[in-house]
Amino acid sequence: MKDIYHNSFFSMGTRFNVVFPFCNDDLGEHIFSLIKNELNRIESKYSYFDRESFLFRINKSAYLNEFWLDEETYDLLSNCRECNSLTNGKFDITLRPVIESLNEEKSENENIQLGSNLGFKNIIINDKNKSIRFENEFVKIDFGAIGKGYGLHKISNYLDDYEIKDVFISFGGSSILTKGKHPNGDCWKVSIPDLNNQLKPSHVFNIKDGSLSISSNYYYGDNGKIRFKNSIIDPESYKPMEEKKLSAIYSSSPLEAELLSTGIMLLEKEEIEKIIKLKPELKILKINDKNGVVEKEFYE
C-alpha cells in the first residue's frame, strides 16, 4: 500500500476533502487538525448567521457607527473591493438581503427598491484608520461566495510550512487547491462537466501549483435533476439568472480564483478579455446555455 493520506470533514456547509500522496498518517493527521482548526476559526469569525461572529458585529454596527477592523478583515475587504472594481460591480458581497427577500417571495418592486440601497458603493472603507461604515441600514456583508477560497488561501501556508509538496484539496467540489503534481503525471488534471451531461467532460484544466474555482447558478440534486440557485444575483436587475451558467477560473491564488468566479458569470466577452490582459496568468472558462444552445468561451 502506498502512503496516501486522505480525510474529510464538513465545513462551511459543504464537504472538505484532502488528498496528500506520499504523506504518512501521523503527519497527515497533524496537518489535517491544523487545517480543521483554521477553517473552523474562519467560519466562526465570518459567519453571516452566527450572532457571535465578528462579521455579525460589523453588520449590526457599521451603519450606526464607524467600525474598526482588524488587519485580517481589512485585507479581506480590500480584496473584495478590488474585485468589485475589476468586475465592474458584478462581484458584490452586499446582495445577501436581496437573496433573503427572494426567498421570502417578496415582489419584484420590493426587491428592486431594496437592491438600490445595496452595492459595494454603500460600503465606505477608511484606508487610513482601517475602519468601515455602511451608508444605510440595509447594507450587510456576506462572505459566503468567497469563504472557501479564503479558507484555502489561509491553509495553503500550513502545507508549505510542513513541506507537503503534492496536494489535492477539494472544498465542496467547487474550490480546488493543488500543490505539486499527481504522483503518476506532471500536473493535476481536473475536468469540468458539460452543462447538459454531467458524465461528459466539457473542459480539462491541467493544474500545477494552482487553484481552480467553479461557480454555477445551478446544481444537480441527488436525484440527478437540475435545480437553480437563488444565491447568485444580477446586481443590476436584482434577479437570479435564468439561464444555466458556469464559470471556472484558474489562478495561482485560491482567493483570487474564488473572488472572480462568481462575477465572471455575469461579464461580457470584452470585459473578461480586459481582465485577462491585466492578469495574464489566469485561465477562464465560461459556459452559457442560451435556449438550449451551449456556448463555451475559454480565455488565457
Add this chain to the structure above:
Amino acid sequence: MNDIFLVDRREFIKKISMIGGSAAALASMPWLKVLGESDTKSSSDKVRLALIGMGDRGKLLTQHIESFSSLINAELVAICDDYPPNLKAGIELTKGNAKTFTDYRKLLEEKNIDAVIIATPLHEHAHMTIESLNSGRHVFCEKAMARTMDDTKLMYDTHLTTGKILQIGHQRIFNPIYLDAIKKIHSGDIGQVTQIRAYWHRNNDWRRPVPSPELERKINWRHYEEYSAGLLSELASHQIQVANWIMKTSPVSVMGTGSINFWKDGREVDDNIAMIFSYPDGTQFIYDSVTSNKHYGCEEQIMGNKGTMELEINKLFSETPPQAPAILQLINDIEKDVFDTIPIGGASWVPETAVQYKGNYISENYKMDEVKLQLEAFVKFIRKGEAPEMLPIQGYNSSIWTLLSEQAIKKGEKLTLPDKYKV
C-alpha cells in the same frame, strides 16, 4: 424518509430468516430463527392464551392479539383484572369471547390455557409468573421482571426447574431497526464500541387520573416504592437490556444518583436519575432519565471508534463521512499508478449550497410492530415447546441490574452484583 422503501411482513420475515440463519446473528439474536419458520393453521396447533392485567399495556397486547390471532393461529381464551373498569375494557376488546376472571388463581385453574401473558403492575409479576409456571403454563411477562432481586432470581429459577418458557417483554429485541443495528455493531461497522449513552426524557407527571383517593396507589403504582422502582424499572430497564445486548455481557458495576427535584406531589420514586454502568472491557454506559424536560426525548447512542449509531432514530453517523466520488476515484488512481482526470461535479454535486452531514439510515424502515413480532415469536416458541435461553437471560440481566442500580442510588455507592444473582 421518502426514499426508504417499506416492506410488508412476508418480506420482513424472509429477510430476518436470512439474518437469523447466519452464524454471527444466531449468536446474538437466536430468537429470530423461529419467526422465519412456516405458520401452522391446524386447529390442534392453536395456542390458547390468557392475559392477566387489562391496564394500558394489557389493552394494547389484547388489541394486537385480536388483530392477528388467526395469522399466528392463537386465541385469547381468558382475561383477568381485579379493577372493574379495566376488566370491562377487556371484555369489549375481546367482544365477550374470552372468559373473564377477577382472581388470577382462578384463571390458572382453567384447563384450556397453554400460556399466560402478564401485564400487571411490577410488584405482582413475580408471584403470578411463578404460580403460572408451576401450573405448567408458559409465561410472557412484561418488563421489568420483579420488584426485588430475590423475586427476580426466583422467577428465573422457576422457569429452569419447570422447563416452561419465560419470555420478558423487551420489545426492542424484536424491533427490525435494532436487529439490523446489533448485527452491524457486532460485525464491526462502528468499530470498537467504547461508550454507550442512553436517556429517556419526558416532561409530564406520569400520573393517571384517579376516580377516588383510595385508588391512588393502585392506579399510580409507578410512583410508589412498594410497587415500582419508578424510572429505573419502567423506562431504564429497556435501555439497560439494549446496552447488555450490544456488549454481549452484563456490567461489572453500577453507580448512580437520583432525587425528586421537580414533581413534589407525594411520589416516593425519583423524578430524575443518572447512572454509570461499567462493562468488563472498560466501556462505560452512561444513563439518565428526567421527567421535567422532553427536549432530548429518548435515545441510545452507541459510540465506536468508526461511528455512532442512534438507534431510536435509526441513524448511523460515520466518523469518516463518505468521500466524494471524484476523491475516491483519485485515491484509486494513485494507488493503481493511473494518471487520469479528476471529474469535479457529478449528479450529487451541490456547489456553494448548504450540505449538512445528516448520517445514514441504519436499516430499512420496516412497517413492522415489534410488540406483535414478540407475541408471534412467543406463540411459535410455545408450539415448539422451547425458546432460546438467551431470551429470558436478556430479561433477567436487565431486571437484576435495574434493581442493583436502585440500591446504588439509595446507598450512594458503586455496587457489583453478588454472586448469588449471577446466571
